Amino acid sequence: MSIHISAKKGEIAKVVLQPGDPLRAQYIAENYLENAKLVSKTRGIFYYTGLYKGKEITVGASGMGFPSIGIYSFELFMEYEVDTIIRIGTCGAYTTDLKLFDILNIENAASESTYAKYAWEIEDEILPHQGNIFGTINETAQELSLATKSINVHSSDIFYRKDPNIPAIATKYNCPAVEMEAFGLFANAQHLGKNAATILTVTDIIPTHEKISADEREKALKPMMELALESAIKSL
Numbered sequence: 157m158s159i160h161i162s163a164k165k166g167e168i169a170k171v172v173l174q175p176g177d178p179l180r181a182q183y184i185a186e187n188y189l190e191n192a193k194l195v196s197k198t199r200g201i202f203y204y205t206g207l208y209k210g211k212e213i214t215v216g217a218s219g220m221g222f223p224s225i226g227i228y229s230f231e232l233f234m235e236y237e238v239d240t241i242i243r244i245g246t247c248g249a250y251t252t253d254l255k256l257f258d259i260l261n262i263e264n265a266a267s268e269s270t271y272a273k274y275a276w277e278i279e280d281e282i283l284p285h286q287g288n289i290f291g292t293i294n295e296t297a298q299e300l301s302l303a304t305k306s307i308n309v310h311s312s313d314i315f316y317r318k319d320p321n322i323p324a325i326a327t328k329y330n331c332p333a334v335e336m337e338a339f340g341l342f343a344n345a346q347h348l349g350k351n352a353a354t355i356l357t358v359t360d361i362i363p364t365h366e367k368i369s370a371d372e373r374e375k376a377l378k379p380m381m382e383l384a385l386e387s388a389i390k391s392l
Contacts, residue, residue: 157235158231158234158235158236159227159231160198160199160201160227160228160231161196161198161201161203161216161228161231161232161235161236162195162196162197162198163195163196163203163205163236164195165235165236167193167195167196167205168195168203168205168214168232168236168238169205169212169213169214169238170212170237170238170239170240170392171213171214171238171239171240171241171242171388171389171391171392172213172214172215172216172232172238172240172241172242173213173214173215173216173241173242173244173381173384173385173388174215174216174217174218174225174228174229174232174241174242174243174244174341175215175217175218175243175244175245176217176218176219176220176225176245176337177217178200178201178202178216178217179202180217180244180377181202181203181204181215181216181217182202182204183374184204184215184381184385185202185204185206185215188208188381188382188385189204189205189206189207189208189213189215190206190207190208191206191207192204192205192206193205193206195214196216201216201217201219201228202216202217203215203216203217204216208385208388208389209389211388211389211392212392213385213388213389214238216228216232218243218337218341220336220337221313221336221337221340222267222269222271222311222313222336222337222339222340223271223340224337225243225337225340225341226271226275226340226343226344229241229340229341229344229345229352230344230348233344233345233348233350234348238350239350239351239391240287240289240350240351240352240353240388240391241341241345241350241351241352241353242289242293242352242353242354242355242384242387242388243337243338243341243352243353243354243355244354244355244356244377244380244381244384245335245337245354245355245356245357246335246356246357246358246359246360246377247260247309247333247334247335247356247357247358247359247360248333248334248335248358248359248360248361248362249332249333249358249360249361249362250310250322250326250331250332250333250334250362250363251332251363252361252363252364253332254305254332254333254358254361255358255361256358256359256360256361256366256367256368256376257357257358257368257376258303258305258357258358259297259302259303259304259305259355259356259357259358259379259380259383260304260305260306260307260309260333260355260356260357260358261290261293261294261297261304261305261306261307261353261354261355262285262290262306262307262308262309262338262353262354262355262356263284263285263290263306263307263308264282264283264284264285264308264309264329265282265283265308265309265310265311265338265339265342265354266281266282266283266308266309266310266311266325266326266328266329266331266339267281267282267310267311267312267313267325267339268281268312268313268323268325269311269312269313269339269340271339271340271343272339272340272343275343275344275347276343276344276346276347278343278346278347281325281328281329282308282329283339283342283343283346284342285342285352285353285354286342286345286346286350286351286352286353287345287350287351287352287353288351288391289351289352289353289387289391290306290353292387292390292391293353293355293383293384293387294306296383296386296387296390297383299386300382300383300386302379302383304355304383307331307332307333308329308330308331308332309331309333309334309335309338309354309356310323310325310326310329310331310333310334310335311334311335311336311337311338311339311340312334312335312336313336315336333356333358334362335354335356337354338354341354342354351391353387355380355383355384356380357376357377357379357380359373359376
C-alpha cells in the first residue's frame with residue numbers, strides 16, 4: 157500500500173486509465189472490465205483492476221488539479237511500478253475552432269503552475285506527452301475511425317478567474333483548450349522516465365457558453381473511454 161492508495165502490491169496493472177472523477181472510474185470498471193475488483197477506496201478515490209479483452213487494466217481517479225494528480229500518479233508510478241498512465245478527462249475550448257464532443261490527444265501541456273519547478277526542478281512552461289503512448293492513441297483512433305485532434309492544452313491551476321480573457325500562456329503556446337491536470341502528469345512522468353498521455357473530450361465552448369448537458373455526458377465520453385482502453389491494451 158502507498159500513503160493514498162490502499163491496493164496491495166500486485167493489485168494495480170502496468171497501465172492505468174485515470175479519469176478525474178471516482179464515479180467515472182466506477183462506470184468504466186462496471187461497463188468495460190471483466191472481473192473488475194475494487195482494490196482501493198481510500199478517501200473515496202476508487203481504483204478498480206480487471207480484464208479488458210483478456211488484458212489486465214486498472215482504472216482509478218486522479219481528483220482535480222496538479223496537487224491531486226501529482227500525488228496519485230507519483231504513487232502509481234513509484235509504489236506500484238505502473239509503466240503508463242492515460243488521463244481521460246474533459247476540457248473547455250477557448251475557441252470555436254473546437255466543437256462540442258471533439259476528442260483531443262494532447263501533444264503538449266503549457267502552464268503557469270510552479271508544480272514542475274518545485275517538485276522536480278523542471279523549469280519549462282510547456283511539457284510534452286511522455287513515451288510512445290501518444291502515437292499509439294493516434295494509430296488506434298484511425299483504426300476505430302475516430303476523428304481526433306492533436307493539440308497543445310493550457311493546464312490551469314484556476315477554474316474561476318476575474319479576467320475573462322484568454323490567459324497569456326494559452327496564447328503564447330497556441331493552446332485552444334484548457335484543463336487542470338495534464339501538465340502535472342507529464343511532469344511526473346518526465347521526472348520518473350514513465351509513459352503518460354492525456355485524452356480529452358470538449359464539453360464546453362467558453363466564448364459561446366455552449367455546454368454538453370448532464371444527460372449527454374455519458375454518451376459523449378464513451379468514444380474517449382473506448383479509445384483509451386483500446387490504446388491501453390496495445391501498450392501491454
